[in-house]
Amino acid sequence: xxxxxxxxxxxxxxxxxxxxxxxxxxxxxxxxxxxxxxxxxxxxxxxxxxxxxxxxxxxxxxxxxxxxxxxxxxxxxxxxxxxxxxxxxxxxxxxxxxxxxxxxxxxxxxxxxxxxxx
Numbered sequence: 001x002x003x004x005x006x007x008x009x010x011x012x013x014x015x016x017x018x019x020x021x022x023x024x025x026x027x028x029x030x031x032x033x034x035x036x037x038x039x040x041x042x043x044x045x046x047x048x049x050x051x052x053x054x055x056x057x058x059x060x061x062x063x064x065x066x067x068x069x070x071x072x073x074x075x076x077x078x079x080x081x082x083x084x085x086x087x088x089x090x091x092x093x094x095x096x097x098x099x100x101x102x103x104x105x106x107x108x109x110x111x112x113x114x115x116x117x118x
Contacts, residue, residue, distance in 0.1 A: 069109035
């Protein structure tokens with residue numbers, strides 16, 4: 001399949017996620033949201049912690065996966081959907097009517113969806 005890719009799904013630049021520590025001491029993801037700057041993530045640590053959680057920290061990823069159309073750059077909703085792995089994109093697109101993805105890690109909105117899906 002040949003597609004024009006204006007907006008690659010895999011973006012190679014630092015992204016940051018907040019992890020919190022619960023009563024058992026295990027780090028857990030908060031809402032799987034990734035931030036483009038460490039400063040913004042650190043400012044949000046206190047806001048995402050729930051009662052019974054003991055601490056939060058920011059972790060860095062070298063790249064992130066964007067659930068946006070590779071042709072036009074639209075996201076499937078009003079929020080930016082950015083994930084630490086491809087599975088997050090797959091789950092997001094599966095929950096978005098009219099959107100599709102391919103085994104080549106390409107995402108298409110309803111307006112740019114190819115004729116055949118994988």
